[in-house]
Amino acid sequence: MxxxxxxxxxxxxxxxxxxxxxxxxxxxxxxxxxxxxxxxxxxxxxxxxxxxxxxxxxMPAGVDEQVHLRVPGQEHKETAETGLMAAVKGGYAAILTMPNTKPVIDNVKVLKEAMDSVRTYEERFGVRVFWTAAITENLSSSKVTPIEDLAKAGIKALTNDGLGVLSDEVMEESFKRLAPLGIPLLQHAEFLGHGGSLAPSSVQESLKVKPYPESAEIDMVVRDLKVLKKCPEARYHILHITSGKVVPLVREAREQGLKVTCEVTPHHLYFSGEDIDPKNTSFKMNPPLRSPEDRQLLWEGLENGDVDFVSTDHAPHEPLVKSGSFDEVAFGTLGLETTLGVLTWGYREGKLSRRRWVEVFSLKPAQFLGLDSSYGDLQVGQxxxxxxxxxxxxxxxxxxxxxxxxxxxxxxxxxxxxxxxxxxxxxxxxxxxx
Incomplete structure (x- = not known):
């Protein structure tokens, strides 16, 4: 480079x-x-x-709304330098980093220290890093983080990514406090308790691993939309959807006037559960690859606008935690450096129009984050x-x-x-x- x-x-x-x-x-x-x-x-x-x-x-450079930069505290997985280098290699101008770090980004002190730690690399590579904070303290308590203080410090969203918020009361409180700020809540839609690793498929059956049911995702989205109706001014975003059944739920919620958005990852667009290489544990991600029919519905939703944009869920892991059986290894796969190839493939296959390519890679996530129009467009004077x-x-x-x-x-x-x-x-x- x-x-x-x-x-x-x-x-x-x-x-x-x-x-x-x-x-x-x-x-x-x-x-x-x-x-x-x-x-x-x-x-x-x-x-x-x-x-x-x-x-x-x-074309306009990309904006990735879901990246695990692993800063602070997980530099054995990714550093600010290598993460932003990967972003450049993937064609990105900006990324939104997730808060499930060590320590968790759940207070202003940790947030500001993390922001300071990446500035040198932002300047070197020209890629902006935008920040999220956790919804609840340490991602696990029922106590909501100091949302208003975090908003003043510059966060773009609130999320417990990697974990779904189980409590109805926490969701309602978060929506009520976020609504006047205009800041979205990003939900990793998953009810726990299923213990699954891969979605039902012939590969899952051959590996004899416990199935990860789509109901874990669908049921949480249904629950969240019910809570959102109590706080209709709040913004609710569903991270990395995988089930085709979620798409009409999003569409119907919008028709009811709710502020609902969603995204899909490149790996859920390119692969189904039937494509998993049993020798490559990077095919274990959360949420998992689902059926070919789900994959097709995600492409259709992306092209017609029901699915708003593409985000990578870039989740780097060191070899140690990806070594072992599919039941044993950590969830997660890289994403930043392969997205353009997937979108090119989709464009060539007629699954994605030229206009939607620019929208889902760049313009729509930029608008979602409230970035200026130099992100997502190429205009004189900017x-x-x-x-x-x-x-x-x-x-x-x-x-x-x-x-x-x-x-x-x-x-x-x-x-x-x-x-x-x-x-x-x-x-x-x-x-x-x-």
Missing amino acids: DIQTLSHYVLGPVRLWTVDREEPSQYIEVRDGRIQKISGQPPSDTSIPKIDGKNFVL EIRGILFDLEAPDHLIQEKDFSSLSKNSCFIGSHLPGKLIKSFLGSKVISCE
Whole structure:
């Protein structure tokens, strides 16, 4: 990875993709990290340094709303440096990091210390880190965290990700306190007690592991929507949905005027439970891969807007906790560096339109987090946050050595994904990603 700081350059020709534009042979003039001009003609001033775009796609860089950066306290899984390097390699300009760290981000002191610890790497790579805090103290008590103080300190959302909130009373209190702040509650929808590792499938049966039922997810969503009706001004977001039966629940809640959103991960779009490699325990993630029918319903929901956007649930783990049987190992798989390949595949297969690709990768999660329009778009006068991408690049083998993440627990190892990220343009930084 080569990082340059350039004060003035022209990028082109490129195939410009935004939500509202698809234009071939465009030239983008950038000065001091801001887009000065977008034109179908190269600039007349030949002294301006030029970056050859080779008519590759230039599109807004991604925003990932669910990343386990593992900061603070879990730097044996991921560091701020390796995590943000992985984000750049995945085409991202911003990430939202989860609070299930050591210590848990459940108070302002821990939050500010974590924020301070990543600033050097934000500046080096040009990727912004946004923060969440836990809903309850230490993720496990029934005592809700100091939401108002955490909001003033800069959190973008509240979540116990990795654990569903079991208490109706905690959910209601959280909704009531979050509603006037406009901050969403992100729910890992899972009622505990099932003890399962993999969703029902032929692979699950052959491995003789306990099944992880979809009812654990569906029942919590149903419960949450009932509670939300008592606090209709609150924002409720369902992380990493897996069951196709959740999609109509979300749609119906919106029709009733509730502020409900949801997301899907790349691995739940690309794989089903029937695709699990029994030798790769990175296929154990929470929630699990479900049926081919669920997978198809998730694609349909993503394209028609019932599913709002794609988030990776990037969950790095050291080899020790991913070694053993599927019943024994930790849940989690990497995600940051393989999303573009999955979306390219979906686009080629006709599952995802060009417009929705830009929306689900960039614009919609940026809007969800309330980021300025330099995230999710490419406009004159704003900072450039874009990626140069070879849409026609052939399928390539995903190998462990390719990952910048400190951990290598990817369920995509051994798969072939299309497309190739060439460069990232993040403010004044030009980063070669090949």
